[in-house]
Structure formats: C-alpha cells, structure tokens
Amino acid sequence: MSTEESSSGEGPAKAGRQEDRPRKGDPRKGAPRRTRMSGAARREEIVRAATEVFAERGYQGASTDEIARRSGITPPVLYEHFDSKLDLYRSLLERHFADLRQVWLGNFTGEDPPQLRVARSFDAWFSYIEEHPFAGRMLFRDTSGDPEVAAVHDEVAGASRAAILPLFATQPGAEKVAGSVSGEGLEMVWVVLRGVLQGLAIWWSKNPQVSRERVVATAMNSLWIGFERVFEGEGWQPPPGSGAAQLDQPG
Amino acid sequence: MSTEESSSGEGPAKAGRQEDRPRKGDPRKGAPRRTRMSGAARREEIVRAATEVFAERGYQGASTDEIARRSGITPPVLYEHFDSKLDLYRSLLERHFADLRQVWLGNFTGEDPPQLRVARSFDAWFSYIEEHPFAGRMLFRDTSGDPEVAAVHDEVAGASRAAILPLFATQPGAEKVAGSVSGEGLEMVWVVLRGVLQGLAIWWSKNPQVSRERVVATAMNSLWIGFERVFEGEGWQPPPGSGAAQLDQPG
DNA sequence: ACGCTAACCTAGTGACCACTAGGAAAGTAT
DNA sequence: ATACTTTCCTAGTGGTCACTAGGTTAGCGT
Numbered sequence: 001m002s003t004e005e006s007s008s009g010e011g012p013a014k015a016g017r018q019e020d021r022p023r024k025g026d027p028r029k030g031a032p033r034r035t036r037m038s039g040a041a042r043r044e045e046i047v048r049a050a051t052e053v054f055a056e057r058g059y060q061g062a063s064t065d066e067i068a069r070r071s072g073i074t075p076p077v078l079y080e081h082f083d084s085k086l087d088l089y090r091s092l093l094e095r096h097f098a099d100l101r102q103v104w105l106g107n108f109t110g111e112d113p114p115q116l117r118v119a120r121s122f123d124a125w126f127s128y129i130e131e132h133p134f135a136g137r138m139l140f141r142d143t144s145g146d147p148e149v150a151a152v153h154d155e156v157a158g159a160s161r162a163a164i165l166p167l168f169a170t171q172p173g174a175e176k177v178a179g180s181v182s183g184e185g186l187e188m189v190w191v192v193l194r195g196v197l198q199g200l201a202i203w204w205s206k207n208p209q210v211s212r213e214r215v216v217a218t219a220m221n222s223l224w225i226g227f228e229r230v231f232e233g234e235g236w237q238p239p240p241g242s243g244a245a246q247l248d249q250p251g
Numbered sequence: 252m253s254t255e256e257s258s259s260g261e262g263p264a265k266a267g268r269q270e271d272r273p274r275k276g277d278p279r280k281g282a283p284r285r286t287r288m289s290g291a292a293r294r295e296e297i298v299r300a301a302t303e304v305f306a307e308r309g310y311q312g313a314s315t316d317e318i319a320r321r322s323g324i325t326p327p328v329l330y331e332h333f334d335s336k337l338d339l340y341r342s343l344l345e346r347h348f349a350d351l352r353q354v355w356l357g358n359f360t361g362e363d364p365p366q367l368r369v370a371r372s373f374d375a376w377f378s379y380i381e382e383h384p385f386a387g388r389m390l391f392r393d394t395s396g397d398p399e400v401a402a403v404h405d406e407v408a409g410a411s412r413a414a415i416l417p418l419f420a421t422q423p424g425a426e427k428v429a430g431s432v433s434g435e436g437l438e439m440v441w442v443v444l445r446g447v448l449q450g451l452a453i454w455w456s457k458n459p460q461v462s463r464e465r466v467v468a469t470a471m472n473s474l475w476i477g478f479e480r481v482f483e484g485e486g487w488q489p490p491p492g493s494g495a496a497q498l499d500q501p502g
Numbered sequence: 503a504c505g506c507t508a509a510c511c512t513a514g515t516g517a518c519c520a521c522t523a524g525g526a527a528a529g530t531a532t
Numbered sequence: 533a534t535a536c537t538t539t540c541c542t543a544g545t546g547g548t549c550a551c552t553a554g555g556t557t558a559g560c561g562t
Contacts, residue, residue: 036528036539060311061396064520076522077540085520142393145312184461188451192473195450196443203442210435222443223473287509287558315550327552328510336550 035072043081046071051092055137059089059149086152093156096135103128104164118224122197122216129201130212137205140198165190196222286323294332297322302343306388310340310400337403344407347386354379355415369475373448373467380452381463388456391449416441447473 037045049070053062064085068075082088107121129136143153169186196219204215288296300321304313315336319326333339358372380387390408395401420437447470455466 039538042539058311058393058396060309063518065518073539074541075520076542079521080539141395142309144392145309184458184465187458188454188461188466188469191450191454192447192469195446195448197446199442199446200439203439207435207438210439214435215439218439218443290508293509314548316548324509325511326550327512330551331509 039081042071042073042077046073046078046081046088047092047095050088051096051134051138054089054092054141055134058141059085059143060145086148089149090152090156092138093153096132096139097156097160099132099135100125100128100139101160101163104167108164108167115224119216119220122219123212125197126201126204126212126215126219129204133205136201140202161190168193193223290332293322293324293328297324297329297332297339298343298346301339302347302385302389305340305343305392306385309392310336310394311396337399340400341403341407343389344404347383347390348407348411350383350386351376351379351390352411352414355418359415359418366475370467370471373470374463376448377452377455377463377466377470380455384456387452391453412441419444444474 046067050062050067053067053070056062057066062085064075064078067088068078071078078088082091103124104121107124108117110117112120139157144150165186168189200215200219204210297318301313301318304318304321307313308317313336315326315329318339319329322329329339333342354375355372358375359368361368363371394404416437419440451466451470455461
C-alpha cells in the first residue's frame with residue numbers, strides 16, 4: 001500500500017470527498033477510481049469490456065455506461081479513446097475479423113489435399129472461437145436493425161469475405177454446389193458455410209461440454225462430405241416431371 | 252387477407268373533403284384519421300405492420316410509434332389490442348412459427364423416400380419464405396440482446412423445434428452426423444439445418460432474382476447429399492495420428 | 503333523435519441513453 | 533515546490549422510447 005493519500009491536511013471545503021472508501025455496495029459511485037492507467041492500457045481494457053458487452057447484448061442493447069463501468073472508468077473517458085459508440089464497435093469488428101481472416105489464410109492454403117485443408121481450417125477456426133468466446137459471439141450477431149450499424153458490419157465482414165472466398169473458388173467442382181463459382185453461386189456457398197459455422201459456434205458457446213473435435217466433425221460431416229460428392233458430379237436433381245404438383249405446400 | 256387499403260396514396264389534386272388534408276410535412280399529425288375499422292380488422296393491420304417493422308429493424312430497433320404509424324393509428328390504440336411491445340412480439344412469433352411448423356409436418360411425413368421428403372419440405376419451406384418475406388426475416392433475427400425477449404423467442408422457437416426434431420430422429424443413420432441422435436447430437440443436426448436454411452432465406456431476401464429451385468438445390472446439395480453419405484457410414488474421420496500438431500492454429 | 507359503445511385522439515410522463523462541458527487530481531519534469 | 537500534461541470525474545443536455553390518462557367522435561341500436 002503506497003502513500004496514505006495526499007488529500008490529508010486541509011479539510012475539504014464543500015463536499016466531503018474521501019478517497020479511500022471501503023467500497024462496499026455500489027462499485028461505481030462509492031469507490032473513487034484512483035487506479036490510473038496509461039492511455040494504451042486503459043484502451044485495451046475498454047476493448048476487452050466492450051467486446052464482452054456487445055457479445056452479450058448486441059449493438060443496440062449495449063450501453064456505453066455499462067461498457068465504461070466494466071472498463072473501470074466513467075463514460076467521458078471512453079470518448080477520449082473512441083469518437084462514438086459506432087467507432088468503438090467498428091474498431092472491435094476490424095480487430096476480430098482480422099484475427100479470423102488470419103486463421104483462414106494460415107490454414108486453408110497449401111499443397112495438402114482439400115479435405116485436410118478444410119478440416120484444419122475448421123479446427124483452427126473453432127479453436128479461435130474457443131479461446132475468444134466473446135469475440136465470436138460479437139461478430140456473428142445480427143446487426144441489421146440499425147442501417148448505419150449494418151453498413152459498418154457489412155463493410156468489415158465483406159472485407160473478410162473478399163479475402164477468404166477466392167480460396168474456395170479454386171476448388172475443382174465447387175461450381176456444382178450452387179450452380180456456379182461466380183456471383184450468386186459462390187455467394188450461396190459462402191452463406192451455407194457461414195450459416196453452419198456460426199450456428200455451431202453460437203450453439204457451442206452455450207454447450208461448452210462438447211469437445212471441439214466433435215463440433216469440427218459435425219461441421220465436416222455437414223459440409224465437406226456433401227460438397228465433395230457434389231464436386232464429383234453427384235449433385236441432387238429435382239425429381240423429373242414433378243415440379244409444382246408434388247412440391248406444393250399445404251394450405 | 253390482402254385487403255390492402257392504401258390509406259396514404261398520392262392525393263389526387265387537392266383537399267376535396269374534410270378528411271384528406273394535404274398532408275405535407277408530417278404525415279401523422281396533419282391527417283385526422285377518420286378511417287375507423289372494426290377491432291379485428293385493425294388488429295390484423297397491426298399484425299401486418301408489426302411483422303414488417305420487426306423484420307426490418309429487429310425487436311429493439313422497432314419502435315411502437317412506427318408500428319402504430321404503419322397501422323394507420325396512434326400508439327394508444329395499439330395498447331388496446333396488445334398488452335405491451337413484448338406481448339405483440341410474442342403473438343407474432345407464435346403465429347408465424349405455427350405456420351412453418353405446419354409446413355414441416357405437412358411435407359416431411361409420409362411414405363416417400365427420404366430424399367423426396369426432404370426436398371419437398373425444403374421447397375415448401377422456401378415457398379413460405381417467398382410468400383411471407385417479412386415473417387421469415389422477423390423469425391430469424393437474433394434477439395439475444397434483451398434477456399426477456401430472448402426468453403420469449405426461445406420459448407416459442409423451442410416449441411417448434413420440439414415438434415419438428417422427432418421427424419429427423421427416425422432417419423436411419425442420422426446419429427452418425429453428429430455422434431448421436433439424442434441430446435447434443437440431434438441438437439447439432441438441428442443447428443446445422445437451421446443455419447443453412449435461415450442463412451439462405453436471409454440471403455435470398457436480398458437476392459430475389461435467384462429462383463427458388465436454385466435455392467432449394469443449394470440447400471439439398473449442402474445438407475442432404477452430405478448427410479446421406481454419412482448415413483451410409485462414410486463420415487469424415489480426423490486424420491489419424493495428427494491431432495494437435497497439424498491442427499494447431501498459427502500464432 | 504339519442505344514448506351507448508368502441509375506436510381513436512391529444513398531450514403528455516418518466517426512464518434511459520449517447521454524448522459533453524468543465525474541473526479536479528495523479529503523475530512527471532523542472 | 534511549481535508548472536504542465538494526462539487521466540479521470542461530477543453533473544449534466546437533449547433526444548428517444550414504451551406506455552398512459554383522459555377526452556372526442558364515429559357508427560350502431562333503439
């Protein structure tokens with residue numbers, strides 16, 4: 001314990017502000033935050049807390065007051081590090097998406113057989129999710145409620161997609177999954193992949209007792225096994241001559 | 252249910268009656284709403300408008316004022332039909348999930364070969380999405396930001412899941428996809444299925460030029476083709492003797 | 503015509519939230 | 533100690549939102 005506190009001596013004229021309170025009760029108001037950090041360290045603390053809160057409550061549900069509280073500061077300090085809530089959100093997205101992009105680029109490329117590269121990528125991807133649960137849950141949230149937020153999310157996520165998608169396009173036979181490897185077809189492959197991985201990641205975060213190996217195996221069984229057979233030309237065909245009649249939904 | 256009274260079309264020339272004012276500027280305040288409806292009709296109008304707004308902005312982003320405005324009323328009237336925003340949301344969820352449940356129950360059951368039943372169900376499911384775009388986009392939104400809303404969503408969606416999942420459990424070989432057909436395994440199958448269908452549905456709503464047949468084919472190629480092979484025992488196996496070393500992610 | 507019910511409105515209320523002005527204190531250099 | 537910078541605070545501001553109290557009017561039955 002360092003110096004008692006420097007405010008000894010003169011009695012406070014107006015308000016009796018004591019610095020070393022036994023911070024029982026409310027941790028925000030009762031305890032004066034005399035834990036001063038360097039700017040960089042505090043900024044990291046904000047990033048960590050904000051990832052947590054955004055993961056738990058989504059963009060709209062996360063309050064800057066709550067983020068500040070979990071960072072050990074009051075709201076004004078937050079705005080000395082980030083211009084706005086949206087600016088903070090964007091910088092988190094960029095950081096975490098960059099991490100995941102590296103996971104793909106570092107594992108999917110190479111000369112190994114496709115199945116091995118896919119399995120390796122999935123495993124590395126779920127490893128990242130395992131080690132950064134809040135990051136995963138934050139990234140995969142639906143943000144389309146607020147157009148401005150959705151634009152930021154689409155922009156950052158789109159940059160990752162643009163970096164990763166070409167890896168798949170070179171897979172021979174990939175065009176058979178969704179009709180083509182360019183434009184809509186490739187986009188649909190991406191949608192399916194993302195749907196499965198994100199769905200499993202969110203489910204896994206609520207069922208952590210399941211091993212990563214099992215989650216990866218489920219993803220492989222769902223995606224790769226089917227895709228591989230489609231690559232070889234065994235794709236599903238609609239039953240001939242049975243268009244509308246059979247496929248109509250009941251009233 | 253398509254009695255769409257376009258209450259606010261372009262006014263023909265000018266104000267002829269006492270009712271249609273030249274509502275320049277604020278459309279809510281200028282026009283006295285003397286279009287009185289029966290309670291049931293107004294309630295339907297609210298349901299329609301609320302589905303739209305929840306689909307566009309999510310639960311938190313949807314304002315009751317906006318829902319009221321699109322229903323042609325002011326907020327107090329809304330509360331004569333529903334107890335609260337959450338009550339309104341719950342009743343929409345129940346209605347639309349019940350519709351989708353019927354799609355599954357009406358198409359997946361029967362004596363046809365599994366592939367045909369799956370394809371028929373997918374087609375019927377996407378048909379429903381096609382005809383009720385707002386319903387689809389509303390149901391598949393992430394609502395976990397607000398615990399109270401998440402609880403309602405989980406409750407209603409869980410009822411649908413409980414009705415549909417047993418249909419899959421009887422599929423021979425289904426346990427091989429995720430390790431078992433009970434508990435976690437079956438849940439993971441559900442997660443994968445939901446991830447693919449919902450992902451494709453949301454993507455499709457932004458890319459309506461793609462035919463339903465193509466979307467269904469992508470879903471079949473992604474899910475059924477792979478699953479079928481797994482059913483037959485061809486599931487993916489981790490490369491032997493290559494656990495952590497190969498699968499480690501890069502720094 | 504006249505009263506009654508139900509649909510609808512105006513005009514709020516209090517709570518919450520993103521964000522800020524201005525000042526105090528902690529650390530650092532002199 | 534004194535001057536200076538940086539970190540952090542108190543105490544707000546204006547705006548939005550879910551929801552409501554109490555009054556008005558349309559339309560129907562008699």
